[in-house]
Amino acid sequence: MGTPSLRLFLALTCVIHMATALQETPTRDISLSPNRTQQPSRWRAHTRSNFRHTNGVSATPSLAATQHSEVKELINNLHDRVGILATLDEDQRHRLEVIDKKIDQLLDSITGRMESLRAQQLNFQHRLDSFEHIQRLSRNTLDELKGETDKHLGSRWARQMKTKQKNRDKLLDLSRRERAAEPQDVVAQNTAALFNVQSDQSNLSTTSNGSQTDVSSRLESLATFLYSLAHNVRETQGSVGRLVQNTDNIRRRLASLSSRPLPQQGGPGSSSAFQERATSCQQSYLAVKGILKLQLTEESEPFYVPCEDDGWTVIMNRSADDISFERSWLEYKEGFGNLAGDFFIGLDKLHALTTSSLHELRIWLQDFDGNVAIAGYDSFLISGEKELYALSLLGNFQSDLEHSAGDSLSYHAGSKFSTFDNDNDGCVECNCAQRHKGGGWFNSCGTSNLMGAYHKNSPETAGETGIYWDTFQGKDYSLRAVKMLIRPLAQDEAKR
Numbered sequence: 171m172g173t174p175s176l177r178l179f180l181a182l183t184c185v186i187h188m189a190t191a192l193q194e195t196p197t198r199d200i201s202l203s204p205n206r207t208q209q210p211s212r213w214r215a216h217t218r219s220n221f222r223h224t225n226g227v228s229a230t231p232s233l234a235a236t237q238h239s240e241v242k243e244l245i246n247n248l249h250d251r252v253g254i255l256a257t258l259d260e261d262q263r264h265r266l267e268v269i270d271k272k273i274d275q276l277l278d279s280i281t282g283r284m285e286s287l288r289a290q291q292l293n294f295q296h297r298l299d300s301f302e303h304i305q306r307l308s309r310n311t312l313d314e315l316k317g318e319t320d321k322h323l324g325s326r327w328a329r330q331m332k333t334k335q336k337n338r339d340k341l342l343d344l345s346r347r348e349r350a351a352e353p354q355d356v357v358a359q360n361t362a363a364l365f366n367v368q369s370d371q372s373n374l375s376t377t378s379n380g381s382q383t384d385v386s387s388r389l390e391s392l393a394t395f396l397y398s399l400a401h402n403v404r405e406t407q408g409s410v411g412r413l414v415q416n417t418d419n420i421r422r423r424l425a426s427l428s429s430r431p432l433p434q435q436g437g438p439g440s441s442s443a444f445q446e447r448a449t450s451c452q453q454s455y456l457a458v459k460g461i462l463k464l465q466l467t468e469e470s471e472p473f474y475v476p477c478e479d480d481g482w483t484v485i486m487n488r489s490a491d492d493i494s495f496e497r498s499w500l501e502y503k504e505g506f507g508n509l510a511g512d513f514f515i516g517l518d519k520l521h522a523l524t525t526s527s528l529h530e531l532r533i534w535l536q537d538f539d540g541n542v543a544i545a546g547y548d549s550f551l552i553s554g555e556k557e558l559y560a561l562s563l564l565g566n567f568q569s570d571l572e573h574s575a576g577d578s579l580s581y582h583a584g585s586k587f588s589t590f591d592n593d594n595d596g597c598v599e600c601n602c603a604q605r606h607k608g609g610g611w612f613n614s615c616g617t618s619n620l621m622g623a624y625h626k627n628s629p630e631t632a633g634e635t636g637i638y639w640d641t642f643q644g645k646d647y648s649l650r651a652v653k654m655l656i657r658p659l660a661q662d663e664a665k666r
Contacts, residue, residue, distance in 0.1 A: 186245060276553040338454070356526045378591040449526065450658050451477035461509060473519055476509050478575040478655065482532065483523065485515040488637060492622035499592040502609050503530040503555070514621070517552065517559045517587060524551045527658045530565070533620070535575050535639055538629055543575030543642045548655055558586035558594050561611040576641025578618040607635040617641075620652050 236493045323329060447465050448456050454477045456462060460549035463470040475486045488495070493512045505516025517585035523529065531550035549565030564583040568574075588603045588610065594604040594611035602615035607623040610616065617640040626650035632638070636648025643649065 178421070185229070277576070318587065348601070354492055355564065433653045448524075450476065450481065451483040452658065453480035454479075454481065464523075466522055470522065475511060475515065475519075477565065482655040482657050484653060484655050485520055485523075486620070486652070487512055488624065488652040489650070491626055494623075495621040496623065497609060498591065499589045502587070502589055503559075517554070521552045521554050521559065525657065529656040529658050532655045532657070533575070533639075534651075534655065535649055537643055537647065537653040538650045543573050543639075544571050545575040545579065545639070545642075546571050547579065549659075558592075559588045575639055578640040578642070581617045582613050585613045588612050605634065617645075622648070 185378050201385065230586040285569060307543050353455055400611055402435065446468045447468070448462055449464060449466055451457070454462060457477050458476070460476050463472050463474050474486075477483060487507075493507050495514070495587075497506060503517050505514055505519060507513025532642040533545040535545070545570035547565045548568060548657060549563055551561075551563035553560040553562045561583055564580060569577075585596065588594045588601075590601065592607075593601045594613040597612070600613035600615070603609055605615060606612070606619045608619065608621035610619060610621050618633065619636070619638050623632075623635050624636045625636045629636065629648040629650070631646060632648035633646055636646075638645050638647060638649065639654055
């Protein structure tokens with residue numbers, strides 16, 4: 171770094187030395203020449219020329235003064251330039267030192283992060299090995315239990331068929347009991363009362379001394395009859411809707427069963443060869459405590475999902491601050507949390523579910539006062555990782571739902587998924603995932619933030635980092651609980 175300054179100093183020294191030599195040349199004594207004794211003829215010629223040209227000797231001091239002033243001016247100019255170059259060199263050296271310090275700090279930071287990543291990788295590998303060991307032990311234990319159960323109770327397929335038959339018998343008994351239950355007696359009594367009212371009214375028309383209290387009581391009985399009739403009509407409509415849904419489920423099951431090869435009778439493992447494969451929560455009768463094992467295709471890996479009534483699959487649940495949703499891209503890709511509590515199913519599984527068949531989306535919201543609101547969309551589809559899990563399909567908002575929360579998601583339609591370490595949003599000057607403390611399909615940035623930070627204290631002033639739905643309690647209010655649910659559409663609805 172000091173080499174340019176050294177070169178400049180040496181150059182300046184040489185220039186000063188040459189200037190000094192030029193200044194001393196006109197006044198130098200000729201007798202100092204080393205060749206004087208060897209060449210006397212040159213000395214005599216020089217002496218004659220000095221006596222002949224006496225005017226030349228008087229002009230020599232003026233020439234020396236002119237050269238001296240020029241050399242001095244040149245030295246001053248060189249001194250100024252050397253000073254400027256030295257200042258620039260000092261500035262560059264300072265900048266290089268700053269750059270070196272920043273590079274050292276960056277290297278230290280990268281080294282620390284690499285060591286942290288190595289430690290996390292080793293920890294994850296240990297956990298994975300222990301999990302695989304536990305999984306192997308669990309499988310062995312389950313195989314042993316299955317074998318002992320088959321010995322004592324028969325084959326699993328036969329037991330499943332018996333259980334299904336018992337469930338069908340129970341449903342038939344319940345339907346018969348409901349049809350023969352008390353509401354029909356009430357309807358019959360009210361019908362009889364109605365006819366009595368009509369007959370009494372005819373009698374009243376002929377009798378002028380009828381009592382007004384009888385008319386009012388009969389009108390009350392008529393109102394009761396109409397109320398019970400409306401109640402029975404609503405129950406009948408609900409039963410018809412459930413019957414249509416069950417019919418669609420049975421139709422899908424029959425279609426899937428007809429496409430499979432039948433198991434060979436008498437062959438090895440024929441009792442367990444016929445096992446129903448669940449592809450959605452519409453087969454929730456196979457679920458155990460609300461958790462269902464799904465396998466979308468015969469080649470795909472199975473996974474577990476929580477199910478709710480009417481065939482809804484829960485893909486995200488927020489109800490407490492136990493789990494942070496400010497996660498990395500890899501964690502959102504694989505999924506995280508506890509299926510029995512707060513969790514996110516994972517972008518890979520969500521993509522596989524929504525591409526296996528056309529789904530609808532339902533969002534359930536609740537504030538800290540217990541108020542509940544619902545938002546629904548008639549179609550929902552997530553793209554794959556190459557498209558950055560974009561919200562490629564979001565259908566029409568279902569405004570006819572009861573307790574509607576309003577539409578605060580259509581603004582995000584078409585947006586790619588973003589996390590704090592993978593910014594894919596539409597905001598040029600910001601990272602919406604860092605700004606909202608969670609992942610999501612951000613535009614610039616958004617009108618909802620279902621994966622934000624959980625604010626138990628002072629939810630009214632949480633701001634844009636909280637869990638909010640703009641058309642329900644506004645952007646500054648952080649909600650108490652949120653659910654995202656999907657359900658495959660029936661074939662007729664999908665065609666529409």
